[in-house]
Amino acid sequence: MPPMRDRPLALTMGDPAGIGLDISLAVWMNRQTWRTPPFLLIGDPAALTDRARLLGHDVAIRETDCEGAIDTFEQALPVLPLTCTAAVTPCQPDSANAGAITGAIETAVRLTMEGTASAIVTNPIAKSVLYDAGFRFPGHTEFLADIGERLTGEKLLPIMMLAGPKLMAVPVTIHIPLKDVPAQLTPDLIYRTCAITVRDLRDRFGLASPRVAVAGLNPHAGENGALGLEDDAVIRPVIERLRAEGVDITGPLPADTMFHDRARATYDVAICMYHDQALIPAKALGFDDSVNVTLGLPFIRTSPDHGTAFTLAGKGIARADSLLAALTMAQQLGRNASKGKS
Ligand SMILES: NC(=O)c1ccc[n+]([C@@H]2O[C@H](COP(=O)([O-])OP(=O)(O)OC[C@H]3O[C@@H](n4cnc5c(N)ncnc54)[C@H](O)[C@@H]3O)[C@@H](O)[C@H]2O)c1
Numbered sequence: 520m521p522p523m524r525d526r527p528l529a530l531t532m533g534d535p536a537g538i539g540l541d542i543s544l545a546v547w548m549n550r551q552t553w554r555t556p557p558f559l560l561i562g563d564p565a566a567l568t569d570r571a572r573l574l575g576h577d578v579a580i581r582e583t584d585c586e587g588a589i590d591t592f593e594q595a596l597p598v599l600p601l602t603c604t605a606a607v608t609p610c611q612p613d614s615a616n617a618g619a620i621t622g623a624i625e626t627a628v629r630l631t632m633e634g635t636a637s638a639i640v641t642n643p644i645a646k647s648v649l650y651d652a653g654f655r656f657p658g659h660t661e662f663l664a665d666i667g668e669r670l671t672g673e674k675l676l677p678i679m680m681l682a683g684p685k686l687m688a689v690p691v692t693i694h695i696p697l698k699d700v701p702a703q704l705t706p707d708l709i710y711r712t713c714a715i716t717v718r719d720l721r722d723r724f725g726l727a728s729p730r731v732a733v734a735g736l737n738p739h740a741g742e743n744g745a746l747g748l749e750d751d752a753v754i755r756p757v758i759e760r761l762r763a764e765g766v767d768i769t770g771p772l773p774a775d776t777m778f779h780d781r782a783r784a785t786y787d788v789a790i791c792m793y794h795d796q797a798l799i800p801a802k803a804l805g806f807d808d809s810v811n812v813t814l815g816l817p818f819i820r821t822s823p824d825h826g827t828a829f830t831l832a833g834k835g836i837a838r839a840d841s842l843l844a845a846l847t848m849a850q851q852l853g854r855n856a857s858k859g860k861s
């Protein structure tokens with residue numbers, strides 16, 4: 520197995536009708552000024568070549584495997600080839616390409632688990648396009664955990680964290696309808712989410728004793744039960760248990776007042792009860808530079824925080840900052856992991 524510094528990041532193509540190909544080209548073309556970590560793109564080389572041509576980019580694209588990616592990266596954009604079933608047209612997603620899209624993700628996990636790639640970075644997928652083809656996972660987060668479980672035999676709880684320079688936020692429940700949130704917020708789920716987050720912030724991000732702030736579910740964290748019972752009955756006992764176990768943790772806090780500048784200075788990570796409670800502040804405070812990172816997996820996975828932005832594909836106006844941040848974070852987490860092992 521090559522040392523971590525000699526392994527490329529495995530970058531999946533995402534939905535090829537979206538901006539994933541545009542921003543992958545951008546981070547490679549600007550590799551010297553942006554200090555882009557070396558990656559191997561797992562995707563359709565014909566679609567990538569077409570997108571480069573459409574955007575007017577003169578880009579060398581070279582098919583290779585993981586072992587050849589690092590040496591290739593300075594001269595050409597390295598691609599581990601797979602073929603899309605249907606023709607790729609920007610802004611016109613096609614469920615017929617679902618197999619290629621998910622196949623790229625499976626390959627990235629395999630390469631990372633076998634130690635030829637250092638970490639996985641995923642370009643955005645459109646969930647509804649995959650659902651139409653029978654994809655049964657809410658998103659990458661749960662799909663990656665399923666692949667990890669199949670490869671390791673271990674039961675995994677994947678945790679979504681949006682991480683930017685101004686805020687790190689974790690939703691306890693992820694892609695479920697809002698009406699289902701209260702029933703899914705069990706003490707066990709909240710406890711395990713907090714515990715895995717603390718463990719990974721310590722072991723992967725190098726925070727010796729992460730300060731955790733937990734949001735309530737209801738307005739004003741329930742207002743002593745007048746505006747909802749979950750805050751005191753479900754969330755507070757978990758916080759007390761974690762505090763008794765030595766975790767630096769506060770809450771349940773009213774969510775409306777925990778994201779302003781002075782409040783954020785008091786904690787390292789916000790644990791939120793549902794998707795938008797975490798992702799609205801995360802994207803409002805750092806849409807261009809936040810990263811979606813999955814905790815609780817036996818490998819490192821990051822992603823830009825944005826989606827497929829279909830209407831921007833092939834137009835040359837999609838920003839690549841968040842993908843660059845995702846690649847840079849994945850490289851850093853890989854280095855931290857290899858230091859931990861030495
Ligand atoms: N990591 C992922 O795979 C991921 C993340 C979020 C959303 N999605 C999927 O993406 C699809 C579209 O979702 P959405 O419209 O809610 O979110 P989106 O992030 O694709 O777009 C939201 C808005 O931000 C703009 N935008 C997004 N990325 C941009 C970039 N790099 N540069 C400039 N502008 C950008 C878009 O044009 C749009 O106005 C959905 O199917 C969703 O499931 C996937």
Ligand SMILES: N[C@H](C(=O)O)[C@H](O)COP(=O)(O)O
Nearest residue numbers: 658659660661811822824825
């Ligand atoms: N919830 C994420 C977001 O809105 O940024 C996004 O849908 C990505 O989810 P996966 O990483 O699970 O695909």
